[in-house]
Amino acid sequence: MTDLAPPPNEAPPPITAPPTPGQLFRGMLQVALSSFGGGLSVWSQRILVEQNRWMSNDAFLTGLTVARLLPGPNQINLAVYVGASFHGLTGALTALAGMLLVPFSLLMAVGMLYFHVHALPLVDRVLAGMVAVAAGLALSMGFKILPAYRRDPVALLLAALVFVAMEGFHVRLVPLLLVISPLAMLWYWPRSLQEPRP
Numbered sequence: 001m002t003d004l005a006p007p008p009n010e011a012p013p014p015i016t017a018p019p020t021p022g023q024l025f026r027g028m029l030q031v032a033l034s035s036f037g038g039g040l041s042v043w044s045q046r047i048l049v050e051q052n053r054w055m056s057n058d059a060f061l062t063g064l065t066v067a068r069l070l071p072g073p074n075q076i077n078l079a080v081y082v083g084a085s086f087h088g089l090t091g092a093l094t095a096l097a098g099m100l101l102v103p104f105s106l107l108m109a110v111g112m113l114y115f116h117v118h119a120l121p122l123v124d125r126v127l128a129g130m131v132a133v134a135a136g137l138a139l140s141m142g143f144k145i146l147p148a149y150r151r152d153p154v155a156l157l158l159a160a161l162v163f164v165a166m167e168g169f170h171v172r173l174v175p176l177l178l179v180i181s182p183l184a185m186l187w188y189w190p191r192s193l194q195e196p197r198p
Contacts, residue, residue: 015053015054024082024087024091024095028097028098031043031048044060044064045060079092079098083095158183
């Protein structure tokens, strides 16, 4: 898999023209239909940044960070952020429709089927396998983001502190965010997007 950060001696590919609402809908639909069992962030980055070049890596990481800090599902927040950044309210609604329309319909159909077959042992084993796949996709996204911050020890320190607090001391997410988020924002507020703060 490719890294979110380009190699040091290689210029990032040029950003193309902003997508039309129709292209935005199809792009978000492609993201939604490409990911089964998780990994939407990976597919969002691949489709928005690598394939269509609608956004830079920095812009994508900014949107992903905002989406994860706000309440609600991360990918729904990201779709709204991306759509609004291109076409305002119309873009946000278009991106949201692309992300939700077909998957919601499929989910309703699969949900009705599940209630008829959920007692079968084979179904239980298949779902257990999908959980492992989803965990692998989440780890994959973490490793894709890591190179973008490898020269930023403060970002790595903040990530390590959050991990230790949640896993080692079982600190709940909301109180942790209320403490760590303001500190991170204060540290990075004057930072240029091109140069990590030393």
